[in-house]
Amino acid sequence: MPRLLIVKTGDSFADVARDHGDFETLFRRALAAAPDGTRVAVLDAPRADTLPALDDIDGLLITGSHAMVSHAEPWSEALKPWLVEARARDIAMLGVCYGHQLMAAAFGGESDFHPAGRESGTREVSLTEAGRQDSLLGGLPARFRAHLSHAQTVLTAPPGARVLAANAHDPHQALRHGPRQWSVQFHPEFTPAVMRAYLGHQRQALQDQGETPERLVAEVTATPEATGLLLRFAELVSAATRLERA
Template sequence: MPRLLIVKTGDSFADVARDHGDFETLFRRALAAAPADTQVAVLDAPRAAALPALDDIDGLLITGSHAMVSHAEPWSEALKPWLVEARARDIAMLGVCYGHQLMAAAFGGSSDFHPAGRESGTREVTLTEAGRRDPLLGGLPARFHAHLSHAQTVLTAPPGACVLAANAHDANQALRHGPRQWSVQFHPEFTPAVMRAYLAHQREALQDQGEAPERLIADVTATPDATGLLLRFASLAARAREATPQA
């Protein structure tokens, strides 16, 4: 049976967690239609005493966070060599938002505050030519909508990384770091209600950078293409396990 580990890298806003579920709950819901024998566990990385061995893990899902990768908190820095080892073992990985930025930093790129400021709301993302051929993102339309909420970004992709998607704000909306290692800046686990709640929290910051938060809230829509990536990732991790001889 495929074994997925959600690496929780922080907590959502208290009211969002209460009303809609924290990050790991949103991931679990999006994975609810995965094969019945899929095992999903959660590692609360900021509070973990130690990181688990990778021997029995088929896929890692690294969540978003309100922390900042550039702040180099000890728990976050400890994840970097662990992720490098996971990539060396060709364990399937999907990093989301903070996870995207953390994977890029771990693999030799750089992540920091975006010079153009925050990107929030339901935005259009465009696949690159490589993205249209990619086993994970290739099933998406050439242009699709996704929920975004980030102040930091991948400024420099790691050596050897392949850019799979971009938009006017961010040249590195999705990256592939190896045969089965991906990361995306957007939030496939967010629902429209969660996106609206995040925008409500960000009203002042968005106004300060010249955005219209009420218009952004009104423009929130469902993002089934982006959300479908989580199930597709689970399927790819399961197929890889089936192809691996078991002891």
């Protein structure tokens, strides 16, 4: 029975959480078809007094956040050595957006504001050669669409990390940090409705950097390939867990 822990690193907008579900709810929905017996728990990291022991965890999913990794909030900094230990134990990990940037910073890279500004909307992402051969991302098309909403990014990948996906805005759309440790800048848990809601909140910021919010909203579409990564991650964790305990 694989045990997955969703590490919640912040709250969504109040209206998005009300109408569509907060980050952890979106993750749970995407994992609804996970292999039988998969157990999913949630750690609300900003509000947690302590971090749980890693002994009873088979996989970590680190969510997005409205916080900024470079602000080095105490709860966020406390996660870094915990993630380093999890990688040393070869616990499977998948970081998303903030989780992607946090993992990169924890493992020796640099995450901060993107010099070209915010990237939002449904955008095209391309796999690298390493991505096409990867056990998690390798089943995706060479080019696929994904929902994005970020102002910060991974500026420098950690030593030894492999770049699995990129696009014109961001050369680090997906990274592999170890045998079973991945992170992605895009949001596989977002639905089109959630993406449109985020664009609504970002309207002024996008206009200020020369974007056309109406065009971005019109281009929002379903992203089944990207969304399927969460379930694929759960399947990989399940398969590995059953082998280890056989």
